[in-house]
Amino acid sequence: MNCKFRVVYNSAISETQDILAGVPQGSTLSSILFLSYTAGIPIPNDVTVSMFADNTAIMATHRDYHSAVNNLQKAVDSIVAWFHKWKISINEKKSKKVEFTLRPHPSTPILINGRVTPNVPHS
Numbered sequence: 001m002n003c004k005f006r007v008v009y010n011s012a013i014s015e016t017q018d019i020l021a022g023v024p025q026g027s028t029l030s031s032i033l034f035l036s037y038t039a040g041i042p043i044p045n046d047v048t049v050s051m052f053a054d055n056t057a058i059m060a061t062h063r064d065y066h067s068a069v070n071n072l073q074k075a076v077d078s079i080v081a082w083f084h085k086w087k088i089s090i091n092e093k094k095s096k097k098v099e100f101t102l103r104p105h106p107s108t109p110i111l112i113n114g115r116v117t118p119n120v121p122h123s
Contacts, residue, residue, distance in 0.1 A: 021087035042082050047075040065101060069108040076110060096120045 003019040027033075034054070041056075043049045048059045058075050062068035083090055090112060097110050097117045109116045 037086070038088070040082070042078045044071070044075045044078065046071040049075075049079070065103075065105050066108065069110070073110055076112060080112060092117070098122050 004016045005019055006016045007014040031053075038051065041049065041051075046060060046062075050057045050059070056079070058072060058079065060068045060072035060075065062071060080090060092112050092115045095112055095117050097119050098121075099107065099119065100122060107119055111117065
C-alpha cells in the first residue's frame with residue numbers, strides 16, 4: 001500500500017509525506033486490518049486487555065493493592081514497548097487510571113512514557 005498524506009490549514013499546504021504504519025480509516029476492512037495488526041499485543045497472565053476500535057483498556061486485579069498496581073505497570077510498560085515497536089502511537093493525554101478498591105489507600109501512579117496517568121473517580 002502506497003498511501004500519502006498532507007496537511008491543509010487555511011491557505012498553507014504541507015509537503016506530501018508517506019504513511020509508514022497504520023490502516024486506512026473508514027474503509028470496509030479497517031476493523032479487520034486493525035485486529036490483525038494488533039493481534040500480537042503482549043498480554044501478561046495477571047492482567048486483562050480489552051480493545052475496541054482504537055481504544056485499549058488494561059485491567060489488573062489482586063487482593064493486595066500494591067501487587068495489582070505493580071502488575072498493571074509491568075503490563076503497561078510491555079504494551080507501550082510493543083506499540084512503539086509497531087509504530088502505534090499512544091495519546092497519553094487521553095489515558096486515564098480508574099481504581100476500584102474496598103479499602104481507602106494512597107494512590108500509586110501509573111506511568112506511560114514517563115508521564116503520570118491521571119486518576120479519575122468512578123461512579
